Amino acid sequence: MNTEDLGNSKILNLLFKPAGKLMGSRARRWLMNPMKTLQGAGIEPGQTVLEVGCGTGFFTIPAAELIGDQGCLVAMDALSDYTKRVSKKVQVAGLENISVIKRDALDTGLDAESIDKVLLFGVIPFPFLPLNRLLPEMHRILKTEGSLAVWLFPVSGWVPKSILKSGLFTYVRKRNGVYNYRRR
Numbered sequence: 001m002n003t004e005d006l007g008n009s010k011i012l013n014l015l016f017k018p019a020g021k022l023m024g025s026r027a028r029r030w031l032m033n034p035m036k037t038l039q040g041a042g043i044e045p046g047q048t049v050l051e052v053g054c055g056t057g058f059f060t061i062p063a064a065e066l067i068g069d070q071g072c073l074v075a076m077d078a079l080s081d082y083t084k085r086v087s088k089k090v091q092v093a094g095l096e097n098i099s100v101i102k103r104d105a106l107d108t109g110l111d112a113e114s115i116d117k118v119l120l121f122g123v124i125p126f127p128f129l130p131l132n133r134l135l136p137e138m139h140r141i142l143k144t145e146g147s148l149a150v151w152l153f154p155v156s157g158w159v160p161k162s163i164l165k166s167g168l169f170t171y172v173r174k175r176n177g178v179y180n181y182r183r184r
């Protein structure tokens with residue numbers, strides 16, 4: 001079974017329910033301001049941004065606010081339960097610059113060089129997102145001047161090293177806990 005099919009699995013969606021509650025909990029909002037962390041990614045109005053593994057949407061609405069009406073946020077997750085929840089939130093917020101997609105981020109289906117910025121926020125390291133497959137796909141869809149922003153949970157020193165070792169991205173800076181890379 002591939003990740004695409006796994007994302008539809010009732011058992012998996014059920015197993016991930018408690019994680020979804022934690023992701024969107026008040027305690028998390030109290031401990032962490034999603035907007036402040038997003039500001040570390042240097043999102044600019046009008047950009048086309050891909051959010052990999054949007055989960056229940058902790059970063060989604062604030063990211064879309066930073067992008068504004070002229071830009072577009074593609075919020076992607078493999079789990080159908082999560083994408084349904086995010087779609088509802090987007091509808092309630094009345095935002096038209098977000099496209100929620102249920103898809104395996106290892107094979108996004110997005111056009112080559114079509115994205116200004118990729119957000120990997122709280123998604124790596126993750127067993128279904130091996131860096132040796134994820135990074136080439138992110139490199140493919142990013143525009144030549146595009147960039148990658150990574151917020152790590154849990155903080156894992158080997159991840160920034162692996163990103164550099166891939167040879168696909170150049171380290172730019174770390175701001176508000178977010179590692180920023182330029183596409184090579």
Ligand SMILES: C[S@@+](CC[C@H](N)C(=O)[O-])C[C@H]1O[C@@H](n2cnc3c(N)ncnc32)[C@H](O)[C@@H]1O
Pocket residue numbers: 003023052053054055056057058059076077078079082103104105106121122123126128129
């Ligand atoms: C720890 S959660 C983080 C969610 C969100 N970014 C946040 O910080 O609240 C990781 C998310 O990545 C998603 N994910 C894992 N593997 C994926 C894949 N191959 N393609 C798309 N999404 C994936 C999971 O379904 C889950 O929603």
